[in-house]
Amino acid sequence: MAEHYVKVYTRFNRLWHWSQVVSIMLLFFTGARLLGLHQLIPFGLAVMVHTVVALALLLLWAFATFWLFTTGGWRQFIPRLQGMVKVARYYAFGVFKGEEHPYHKTYERRHNPLQAAAYFALKMALFPAIWISGLAYLSYGFWDGADVQALWLTLVANIHVLAAFAIAAFVVIHIYLLTIGHGFREHVQPMITGYDKVELTPEAEAYLGQKGLLKD
Amino acid sequence: MKHTVLWRSAIFVAGCAVAGAVQAQDAPVATDATPAPPVAQSTPLQSTPAPTMPVNRAPARMSDPVMELTADHSKFAILKGPFASGPEVTAACLSCHTEAGNQVMHSVHWTWDYENPATGQRLGKAHELNAFCGNVASNEVRCTSCHVGYGWDDVRHPAPEDPTRVDCLVCHDTSGQYAKQDNLAGNPPLDPVKEGSKTITGAKATAVDLVKAAMSVGEPSRENCGNCHFYGGGGDNVKHGDLSSALFDPPRSVDVHMSKDGANFTCEACHVSDKHVLAGSRYNTDVAEAHAEMMKPGADRTTANCTSCHTDEPHKGPNPLIAMKLNDHTDRVACQSCHIPEFARGGVATKTYWDWSTAGKTKDGKAYSEEEFVQSDGKHLHTYLTIKGDFKWGENVVPYYAWSNGVMTYTLPEEVIDPTEVVEINKIGGEPGAPDARIFPFKQMVGKQAYDQERNVLLYNHVYGPGDGSALWSYYDWEKSLKAGMDYVGLPYSGKFGFVDTHMYWPITHMVAPKEDALRCESCHAQDGRLANVAGIYMPGAGIGIGGKLGLVVFLMAAMGVAGHGLLRLVGGKKGGRHG
Structure with missing residues (x-):
């Protein structure tokens, strides 16, 4: 087995990722304004940007979900226990001693088990929590007649904010982990160029080479 | 007659x-x-x-200009007089308008008597107590100077049942020189006018020309309504806060509806009338009209609220998303709450505080006054009067906001009060979030008023009555004033009086500002925003709730975890492991 630069992130994949980055940052910024954490822009503008960006992001997610299921990309995100302990132990101890990362990326599994579990939680719990509560929040005008004391709205809003902070926590850890291993630049690079160093079997190498997905 | x-x-x-x-x-x-x-x-x-x-x-x-009305009253011989009194003019009016007097006598303008269908309470000026001069009874000729009639000098009995005692001119004069004197139970100043007399607007009283007034009659203008309603409480804008002489000719910034540069409405454009009864009530205010589409002008004659014309989805753009969000508010927030950002605008202040307990102080045995409040036009307004006590005024006042279904419940005479608490002269009805209620702006009038310390009821005060030996405004003696007031209405009085803190609420609905001056989102959507004390709402922007606090903990734990992890790596001198 040898390492090669393989095109692991297609154009859509990268577009998806960076659109998410931009929209989630905008949502954090405007959401914080709506929460009253800063007053850098008017409230009304924040409402508008937050709403439009959120709807655009939902559209993107709809496309991404379709894309994941038609390309089989969804398999990347299925969590598994195998190797989980090793990775966890590495982040807890090994990394401080300069050990090597126990996980080796393959073409079929870009993520280590811990990473996969985190993405799975993000996609299956946090994202649905944020968009379901967000849509409920946005459509308040249609159901507020049944919410006389605004108790449900309070619940919905609190879930939305809690989920948002949890996603923010994810983002912090996500960015921090980029600094572990090869370093920040090397980790960001593949999401820009699409190519990452991956171990390939000779068969895979031959197949991917034929498809023009190898850089070297 | x-x-x-x-x-x-x-x-x-x-x-x-x-x-x-x-x-x-x-x-x-x-x-x-x-x-x-x-x-x-x-x-x-x-x-x-x-x-x-x-x-x-x-x-x-055909050659004559086409007139607005079907009758030019200057052409009627009967209106050429001569007239010796107001009732004589009314008699002339009634000779054609045979039913008009009876219509007026069935209006609140005449009866000062209103039974609130929502509470069963008997209200109206003739019965209720307020946080200003208190009560009409025993002070009639002064208070009834604004009555739509002539000579009602005893409100213990209904206004005189005589159609010629209806004052047609006060509403229909367009000559501009008709006025009521401030102490003649509704009669105008006629020759000879007593030296020093004033009209109900506080202007110097001069004898009115009844013939000129009679021949000028037309539809009521804002001058007709304003001469009483802008001066409620005994002075310009004293009582309401949103009804002042500024509305005679307001700039657009003060009132979009009444400004010449705006819609140039008369009062009756909104307060539509039917059989001389005008729409609109501060006892039973129409705060939530669910059938806006049926309330177009001319379609319904019983309503006077914003949605009658504007519907409950009034915001159209320019940004449809914001418009939709704003329209989402209309089932909770009254239009007035955002569109009347402040009341007492236009340069006329309103009284916000009246402490009766300090009335009666004299200097060298004489009444005195202090004028400490300076209005924006430089005019000094009284902050102490021997006859009335201490005052506070406000200009451009931020309203008090509360859920309201428009139904006001009054603390009536003989209702037992708790003097250790603030007595609400009128309580604002409506449950938070109820379909018939909206968050509505009010003027909160703060006062200290006389009450019976043994019977724990509010007291009637006798304030006006020069020469009778007991009127507070002439003799500055509370003992005599209160006894005379209670005797007059035939109620028991222990003789021991104190002063209790009171609040009274006046719905704010006039002085609608141009849309560019409406409240911004931030006015409420902020920490300690305008609706901070209003229950039954969730206010985005007012600070983080339990979800936000929990979330913040999660976020901070992550941030601290990352920081700690990074620090340990730095201390260990390792950038981190490498992949094989």
Whole structure:
């Protein structure tokens, strides 16, 4: 087995990722304004940007979900226990001693088990929590007649904010982990160029080479 | 009186007959029945004047300008007087408008008596107590100077059942010189006017010309309404806060509806009338109208609220998303809450505080006053009067906001109060979030008022009555004033009085600002925003709740975890492991 630069992130994949980055940052910024954490822009503008960006992001997610299921990309995100302990132990101890990362990326599994579990939680719990509560929040005008004391709205809003902070926590850890291993630049690079160093079997190498997905 | 009516009717009939005869002589071509011959067309109608007539009493003809109303009252002989009193003018009016007096006598303007269908309470000026001068009873000729009638000098009994005692002119005079004197139970100043007399607006009283007034009658203008309603509480804007002399000719920034540069509405554009009863009530306010589409102008004669014209989805753009969000508010927030950002705008302050307990102080045995409040136009307003006590004023006042279904419940005379608490002279009805309630702006009037320390009831005060030996404003003696007030209405009084803190609420609905001056989102969507004390709402932007706090903990734990992890790596001198 040898390492090669393989095109692991297609154009859509990268577009998806960076659109998410931009929209989630905008949502954090405007959401914080709506929460009253800063007053850098008017409230009304924040409402508008937050709403439009959120709807655009939902559209993107709809496309991404379709894309994941038609390309089989969804398999990347299925969590598994195998190797989980090793990775966890590495982040807890090994990394401080300069050990090597126990996980080796393959073409079929870009993520280590811990990473996969985190993405799975993000996609299956946090994202649905944020968009379901967000849509409920946005459509308040249609159901507020049944919410006389605004108790449900309070619940919905609190879930939305809690989920948002949890996603923010994810983002912090996500960015921090980029600094572990090869370093920040090397980790960001593949999401820009699409190519990452991956171990390939000779068969895979031959197949991917034929498809023009190898850089070297 | 009856003779007068008959006599005037006779004059009127005679006048009409003469006018008809003159017309027949001077204008032979203008008879409706005969088709005009071609020759007649060549004769210009302008060439058939009636120079002999001092007043043109003839019906208008094609050559005359088309008038707004179907009757030009200056053409009625019966209105040429002479009139010795207000009732004589009314008698002349009633000779044609036979039912008008009876209609007026069935309005709150006349009865000062209102049974609130929502609470069953008997309200109206004749019965309730307020946080200003307190009560009408025993102070009639002063208080009833604004009554829509003549000579109601005892409100313990209903206003006189006599249609000629209705004051038609106060609402219908357009000559501008008709006024009511401030202490004649509704009568106008007539010759000879007593030296120093004032009208109800505080202006120097001069004898009114009743003939001029009678011949000028027309539809009520804002001057007619304003001369009473802008001066409620005894002075300009004293009582309401959103009704002041600024509304006679307001700039657009003060009132979009009434400004000449805006819609130029009269009061009646919104306060539509039916049988001389006008829409709109501060006892039972129409705060939530669910059937806006049925309330177009002219379609319904019983409503006076914003949605009648604007619907409950009034925001259209320019940004449809924001418009939709704003429209989402209308089932909770009254239009007035955002669109009347402040009341007492336009340069006329309103009284916000009245402490009766300090009334009666004298200097060298004489009444005195202090004028510490400076209005924006530089005018000094009284902050202490021996006759009335201490005052505070406010200009451009931020309203008090509360859920309201429009139903006000009053603390009536003889209702037992708790003097250790603030007594609400009127309680604002409505449950938070209820479909019939909205968050509505109010003027909160803060006061200290006399109460019976043994019986724990509010007391009637006798304030006006020069020469009677007991009126507070003449003798500065609370003992005598309160005893006289309670005696007058026939209620028991222990003789021991104190002063209790009171609040009274006045709905704010006039002085609608131009849309560019409406409240911004931030006015409420902020920490300690305008609705911070209003229950039953979730206010985004007012700070983080439990979800936000929990979330913040999660976020901070992550951030600290990352920081700690990074620090340990730095201390260990390792950038981190490497992949194989």
